[in-house]
Amino acid sequence: MQTTQPAKPERLGVYVLADDLNRSEAFYSTLFGASPAVRTEVFAGYDVAGGLFAVVSRATFAPDAKLGGNAIPYIKVDDIEAAYQHVRTIAPDALKAPGVISEGPLSLFKFTDPDGNIIEYFSLNAPIDGL
Incomplete structure (x- = not known):
């Protein structure tokens, strides 16, 4: 019997679906304060804390999927109050x-x-190993 090794992850990524990629790109560019690192007609990918956060065309990648609530990415931030104020200001x-x-x-x-x-920002009130 042949043995195999698990793939060695190089980078974690997550994507959310969008019906209007241009509208979503404008939102996420404002949210992250950066333009996408990768942009095609059906994909906008942002470098977020060393991972790839992407917004993809639902029609292309998952036409039968329901928008919203498919996955909830949560992103660690240093200052949760500042992040909250930023989102409260822009959206x-x-x-x-x-x-x-x-x-x-x-x-x-x-x-x-x-x-x-749904997107979630979080911060730590006390140290947790590995986070």
């Missing part, structure tokens, strides 16, 4: 709850992009 109607929620060692808040995909 106040996108916030899923009023204010930052603190749960044990985590503080977090959720918001939606223009296609209803």
